[in-house]
Amino acid sequence: MHLNDLTRKFSGTREDQGKAIFSTLFIAGNRLQTLFDSHIQELSLKQFMLLSIVRQSQEPLTFTQSGNLLGCSRQNIKKLADVLEKKGFITLRQSPCDTRAMCICPTEKADDYFRKDFSRYREELRYLFEVYTDGEVETLFRLLSRLYAGIENLERRTCHEETKKPAMEND
Known part of the structure; x- marks a missing residue:
């Protein structure tokens, strides 16, 4: 089976299209991670994304805060940060606002990395999107930005259902 076959199979109803979009996001994310992990020297794509956001x-x-931006747990960010710190890309410091929290601070090595090595990845991103017209890129950007609203809606529903469970058990 090919991706085009799957696209045709799931093009009928809104529900099927939703399933296809969800699957596509998952598959595209995995493929991009595999591609970039094999091309980014010294960093995994997740480490690279954390460093970029920082x-x-x-x-x-x-x-x-980093976990909220990247959509992963505080524990996952800590693991990524520990590796980045060992590689010399960041330092960890106590937060000035909350003595219990640690802040991630980029080092000169991180700045050098982006100055020297990032142009190669910028070119790969250009290749990724060169198959789209300017209008298509703008539309895709708007639609993916709207996807966050759908994710937040799902998160609210999930949180709401979790808070209802204990109440129902007590009935």
Whole structure:
């Protein structure tokens, strides 16, 4: 079976299209991770994404804040940060706002990495999107931005259902 076969199979109803979109996001994420993990020297794609977010932030981010931005747990961020720290890309410092929290701070090595090595990955991103027109890129950007609203809606529903469970057990 080919991806085109799957696309045709799931093109009928809104529900089938939703299933196909969900599957496509999962598969695309895995394929991109595999591609970039094999091309990014010294860093996995997840480490690279954490480092990118940390560098873009105006102030140092805590593990929790970084996890919220990347969509993963504080514990996963801690594991990524530990590796990045050992490689010399970041330092960990106590948060000035919360003495219990640690902040992730990029080092000069991180800045050098993005100055010297990032142009290669920027070119790969250009290849990734060169099959789209400017209008298609703009539409895809808007739709993926809207996907966050759907994810937040699902998170709220999941949280709501979890808070209802104990109440139902007591009935």
